[in-house]
Amino acid sequence: MLRGTLEPGAWSSEEPWGHEAIECAYVxxxxxxxxxxxxxxxxxxxxxxxxxxxxxHRYGNPGETPTTFILTVSPPPLAARPTVWQFSEAEHLTSQQVQLCRRE
Known part of the structure; x- marks a missing residue:
C-alpha cells in the first residue's frame, strides 16, 4: 500500500507501462x-x-490542485490462466476491462 501525491500536470511516468498485478487506487x-x-x-x-x-497504465493530475491517493498493488493470481475478477454489487472485471466504482 502506497500513498501518492501528484502536483498539477504531473504524471507517474512518461509513458504507460504494465506489470503482473492488480492495482486499486483510492483518491x-x-x-x-x-x-x-x-x-x-x-x-x-x-x-x-x-x-x-x-x-x-499510468496516473496523472489533470486538476489545478495537488492530488493525493492511496494505491494498492496485489500480486497476480497463481494460476497462469485467464481470470475473471468478481466484485460484490459490481460488474465482472476481466483482465481487459477497467472497473470504476463511484460513491453513491
Missing part, C-alpha cells in the same frame, strides 16, 4: 487521471478504480 483529494490500455478515466475524490495492471 483522497483532487482528481486522478488514469490511463489504462486505450482508456482514459478521471477518478474524483472519494472514488476508486481497480484494474489488471498487465495493461499499460
Amino acid at each position: 483522497d483529494a483532487g482528481q486522478l487521471a488514469v490511463e489504462v490500455g486505450n482508456q482514459s478515466i478521471t477518478v474524483q475524490a472519494g472514488e476508486s478504480i481497480t484494474f489488471a495492471s498487465q495493461q499499460p
Whole structure:
C-alpha cells in the first residue's frame, strides 16, 4: 500500500507501462487521471478504480490542485490462466476491462 501525491500536470511516468498485478487506487483529494490500455478515466475524490495492471497504465493530475491517493498493488493470481475478477454489487472485471466504482 502506497500513498501518492501528484502536483498539477504531473504524471507517474512518461509513458504507460504494465506489470503482473492488480492495482486499486483510492483518491483522497483532487482528481486522478488514469490511463489504462486505450482508456482514459478521471477518478474524483472519494472514488476508486481497480484494474489488471498487465495493461499499460499510468496516473496523472489533470486538476489545478495537488492530488493525493492511496494505491494498492496485489500480486497476480497463481494460476497462469485467464481470470475473471468478481466484485460484490459490481460488474465482472476481466483482465481487459477497467472497473470504476463511484460513491453513491
